[in-house]
Amino acid sequence: MTIHDLTAPFAGQGLVQIGEVLLAFALASLIGLERQLRSKSAGIRTQTIVGTASALMLLVSKYGFSDVLLAGHVVLDPSRVAAQIVSGVGFLGAGLILTRRGAVRGLTTAASVWETAAIGMAAGTGLWLLALVVTALHFVVVFGYTALIRALPRSAESSLTLDVLYDSGRGVLPKVLTLVTASGWHVGRLVQQESDRDETTSVRLEVTGPRDSGMLLAQLGEVDGVRAVDPTAADDLE
Structure with a gap:
């Protein structure tokens, strides 16, 4: 050219x-x-x-x-x-x-x-x-x-972040934590989030446990008083 x-x-x-x-x-x-x-x-x-x-x-x-x-x-x-x-x-x-x-x-x-x-x-x-x-x-x-x-053996567990929205004043959080630990998951951190409405509370749970989280999410959604569960996978390599 x-x-x-x-x-x-x-x-x-x-x-x-x-x-x-x-x-x-x-x-x-x-x-x-x-x-x-x-x-x-x-x-x-x-x-x-x-x-x-x-x-x-x-x-x-x-x-x-x-x-x-x-x-x-x-x-x-x-x-x-x-x-x-x-x-x-x-x-x-x-x-x-x-x-x-x-x-x-x-x-x-x-x-x-x-x-x-x-x-x-x-x-x-x-x-x-x-x-x-x-x-x-x-x-x-x-x-x-x-x-x-x-x-790989070290990938037998996964990390998960759960944003849980539930009704305030009904003792929902203890039920959620009991269910999480009973399902074989370990709660590493719990942080209360700001909520736009007084009648609800939102918390963020950082948990580790079995690779399959589907059962846990289904059970949490059935807890009386839980409005929503928003999961976020926390894969180190993603």
């Missing part, structure tokens, strides 16, 4: 570049869909935006400044924007990581955002085969490795 070709009105905006952006959009959407279906904080919208925007920034870096090129005088490094994407998305991912009582949550979600940016960058530079391979490897990690981790 000559300097004249680069300075044409639609240089860098052809079918190839549009295809690269659409590829980044599709692959990032797949990763986002997986996050969304597993109720993670960075879902399909976040991942798709990060991947597509990364591809666009790479294309801007490659073609966006072609009108100022001058042979022998003005030379641009097309990799300069790529370096800024890496650091910028790293900052975004840091905001998804939570530390609670010494336990770190959200590492996989933050890493997936960083990975989505890399896939978008690969698609934006035309490395579509690498983008496809890394997308496939993402699903190997989140499904294959998750199953492996759960099969």
Whole structure:
């Protein structure tokens, strides 16, 4: 491609570049869909935006400044924007990581955002085969490795955060705590939440116990006076 070709009105905006952006959009959407279906904080919208925007920034870096090129005088490094994407998305991912009582949550979600940016960058530079391979490897990690981790002996127990809303003044909380411990779960922390109504109380329970929490949630929902139970899995690797 000559300097004249680069300075044409639609240089860098052809079918190839549009295809690269659409590829980044599709692959990032797949990763986002997986996050969304597993109720993670960075879902399909976040991942798709990060991947597509990364591809666009790479294309801007490659073609966006072609009108100022001058042979022998003005030379641009097309990799300069790529370096800024890496650091910028790293900052975004840091905001998804939570530390609670010494336990770190959200590492996989933050890493997936960083990975989505890399896939978008690969698609934006035309490395579509690498983008496809890394997308496939993402699903190997989140499904294959998750199953492996759960099969390990130290994964026999899971952590769960329960937001329980119940009627005030009816002695509901002792019943809830008794049921939790009787079901083989251990209460690590109990925090009372603010409630908009005087007749109800909301507490947050952090519990650890058997991997299957379905029975516990069903039993808590049947306790007289309990209005709602909102569970949140606290998997260290998610």
